[in-house]
Amino acid sequence: MNNLIILPIVIPLLMGIILVFFNRNIKIQKWLSAIASLASVIVAGIIVQTVHTNGIQTLEIGNWVPPYGIVLVADMYASLLVLTTAIIGFTSLLFAFSSTTAEREKFYFYPGVQFLLLGVTGAFLTGDIFNLFVFFEVMLMSSYMLIVLGSSKNQLRESIKYILVNVISSALFVIAVAYLYALTGTLNMADLSVRIAEMGQSGLLTVIAILFLVIFGLKGAIFPLYFWLPGSYQAPPAVVTALFGALLTKVGVYSITRVFTLIFYHEPTFTHEILAWLSALTIIFGVIGAIAYWDIKKIVIYNIITAVGVILFGVAANTPNAIEGSVYYLVHDMIIKGALFFLVGAIVAITGTSNLRKFSGLIASHPLLGWMFFIAALALAGIPPLSGFVGKLKIVQGGFEAGEYTIAFVVLLSSLLVLYSVMKIFIHGFWGEPNKEAIAQTSPKGLLFPIAILLALSIAYGFGVEFLSPYISQAADTLLDPSIYIQAVLKE
Amino acid sequence: MEILMSVVVGILFSAAVYLMLSKSLLRIIIGTGLLSHGAHLLILTMGGLKKGAAPLLGEHAEVYVDPLPQALILTAIVISFGVTSFFLVLAYRSYQELGTDDMDQLRGNDQYE
Numbered sequence: 001m002n003n004l005i006i007l008p009i010v011i012p013l014l015m016g017i018i019l020v021f022f023n024r025n026i027k028i029q030k031w032l033s034a035i036a037s038l039a040s041v042i043v044a045g046i047i048v049q050t051v052h053t054n055g056i057q058t059l060e061i062g063n064w065v066p067p068y069g070i071v072l073v074a075d076m077y078a079s080l081l082v083l084t085t086a087i088i089g090f091t092s093l094l095f096a097f098s099s100t101t102a103e104r105e106k107f108y109f110y111p112g113v114q115f116l117l118l119g120v121t122g123a124f125l126t127g128d129i130f131n132l133f134v135f136f137e138v139m140l141m142s143s144y145m146l147i148v149l150g151s152s153k154n155q156l157r158e159s160i161k162y163i164l165v166n167v168i169s170s171a172l173f174v175i176a177v178a179y180l181y182a183l184t185g186t187l188n189m190a191d192l193s194v195r196i197a198e199m200g201q202s203g204l205l206t207v208i209a210i211l212f213l214v215i216f217g218l219k220g221a222i223f224p225l226y227f228w229l230p231g232s233y234q235a236p237p238a239v240v241t242a243l244f245g246a247l248l249t250k251v252g253v254y255s256i257t258r259v260f261t262l263i264f265y266h267e268p269t270f271t272h273e274i275l276a277w278l279s280a281l282t283i284i285f286g287v288i289g290a291i292a293y294w295d296i297k298k299i300v301i302y303n304i305i306t307a308v309g310v311i312l313f314g315v316a317a318n319t320p321n322a323i324e325g326s327v328y329y330l331v332h333d334m335i336i337k338g339a340l341f342f343l344v345g346a347i348v349a350i351t352g353t354s355n356l357r358k359f360s361g362l363i364a365s366h367p368l369l370g371w372m373f374f375i376a377a378l379a380l381a382g383i384p385p386l387s388g389f390v391g392k393l394k395i396v397q398g399g400f401e402a403g404e405y406t407i408a409f410v411v412l413l414s415s416l417l418v419l420y421s422v423m424k425i426f427i428h429g430f431w432g433e434p435n436k437e438a439i440a441q442t443s444p445k446g447l448l449f450p451i452a453i454l455l456a457l458s459i460a461y462g463f464g465v466e467f468l469s470p471y472i473s474q475a476a477d478t479l480l481d482p483s484i485y486i487q488a489v490l491k492e
Numbered sequence: 493m494e495i496l497m498s499v500v501v502g503i504l505f506s507a508a509v510y511l512m513l514s515k516s517l518l519r520i521i522i523g524t525g526l527l528s529h530g531a532h533l534l535i536l537t538m539g540g541l542k543k544g545a546a547p548l549l550g551e552h553a554e555v556y557v558d559p560l561p562q563a564l565i566l567t568a569i570v571i572s573f574g575v576t577s578f579f580l581v582l583a584y585r586s587y588q589e590l591g592t593d594d595m596d597q598l599r600g601n602d603q604y605e
Contacts, residue, residue, distance in 0.1 A: 156586040174531040182538035
């Protein structure tokens with residue numbers, strides 16, 4: 001019992017409600033939401049430390065013992081993601097302060113962001129499968145509102161598709177929960193795991209496992225189900241895309257990891273093999289998209305898809321190294337995708353276009369922005385001192401240990417093409433003759449600060465691997481051995 | 493009884509899929525309505541349809557029907573109600589702004605403004 005772990009859910013909830021009353025007073029909205037998200041960062045940091053010293057923290061809501069009530073569970077994996085989410089939320093708010101128009105801010109932009117953070121954090125912390133569905137809906141409804149806010153023609157058109165896809169996947173989620181309830185008679189994840197271990201993972205349960213893969217794959221954009229993402233993510237303003245790119249798909253990835261390490265881990269030759277090949281195809285199609293486009297938003301959007309594939313390959317390989325690598329890579333990817341979308345937003349704010357053929361020579365007038373983009377590009381590709389390296393190294397190592405040589409080579413090759421795709425932006429956009437009419441001379445100072453925070457974190461993450469590794473291996477231990485999680489929740 | 497309900501739910505799902513694959517946006521929204529009806533009926537069916545009293549302790553019955561699926565359905569209904577009303581307003585707004593409800597004319601992944 002620990003009331004601490006409900007705070008990352010309660011803080012954005014209360015603040016979202018309070019902010020609704022101040023929709024005309026932008027100044028108060030900015031101050032309150034900045035304070036709330038800073039508080040979330042601090043609380044999430046305390047939770048990570050508590051979980052590190054005292055083991056998994058659980059909170060039985062209303063004193064109902066699991067499996068009868070809803071239980072919130074903060075293991076190291078969830079609390080690391082909650083901390084990363086809080087940091088992304090804070091920097092996104094800083095970015096929004098200087099990039100969002102007053103009309104958007106008056107129409108409940110900041111409450112929308114708080115409710116989005118509430119949904120994401122809740123999805124990470126819950127220990128109940130139907131409660132996970134509810135937090136998904138909280139997150140999705142805020143994202144519907146944020147994607148269409150401003151209602152340009154492009155946004156209206158793309159949000160129709162986004163909402164339709166998510167309505168269908170939500171219905172599928174309800175259906176999957178119904179099937180699972182019919183077979184097991186419980187909704188608590190730890191209890192589900194125990195019961196499935198007792199009755200053995202029959203063919204029916206494997207079918208449900210694949211149904212869950214389809215549902216979370218629709219949220220997390222894996223290979224045959226990523227078709228909605230490129231269009232939807234380029235419609236809203238940069239700060240919203242950064243929130244979506246850093247958080248929403250990662251919730252799908254988190255859910256796949258949780259479900260396939262905690263509940264459906266008994267038939268790895270079938271389910272994990274499918275997951276491995278789907279993640280390989282996800283990587284391949286992601287890099288094809290990333291190198292095909294000359295639109296900087298599209299390039300970064302397709303890089304989200306590639307990263308999802310890499311993380312899920314780590315989960316599918318299911319060796320200690322691979323799981324640890326995928327935890328490293330997931331946290332790194334949330335930070336660096338936030339930074340990249342902010343950078344793209346800053347570039348678009350300067351040049352007024354996202355078409356790479358229309359501007360060049362940015363480095364002459366905006367050197368700081370240029371070198372920050374360079375660092376972000378190297379970190380994304382996984383160049384050793386930066387944050388993307390250790391994760392990919394461990395994933396590839398785990399892939400070799402699991403005997404998945406082909407897919408491990410796909411991961412390695414993908415790094416090269418990812419590097420090519422972002423270096424293309426750097427070479428064509430920042431080098432060359434300065435294109436005077438395309439480049440505004442105003443320097444977007446407020447936009448650079450949140451990018452600098454995220455990049456500093458990414459560099460510190462890369463250099464501080466020694467310091468981080470006890471946390472990460474604790475997260476990986478829980479994922480590898482479901483009994484730790486089950487004992488913490490059910491207290492047998 | 494469960495078999496009959498399963499067949500009915502299957503018919504609802506196939507009608508929903510058929511409608512969602514059509515061109516008109518309103519037909520698609522009707523499809524999502526049918527899809528959520530199907531999903532809700534499926535929870536009820538999968539919870540078991542054995543005979544028993546309504547889940548009220550005042551009934552003083554020997555057996556009650558399972559109360560959990562009913563709570564799940566109630567939650568799922570209000571959620572899908574909220575999403576559907578948002579979706580309908582979005583469809584109305586985009587009809588005003590874009591002047592069409594034909595999904596073929598709402599293409600344009602590759603245009604950027």
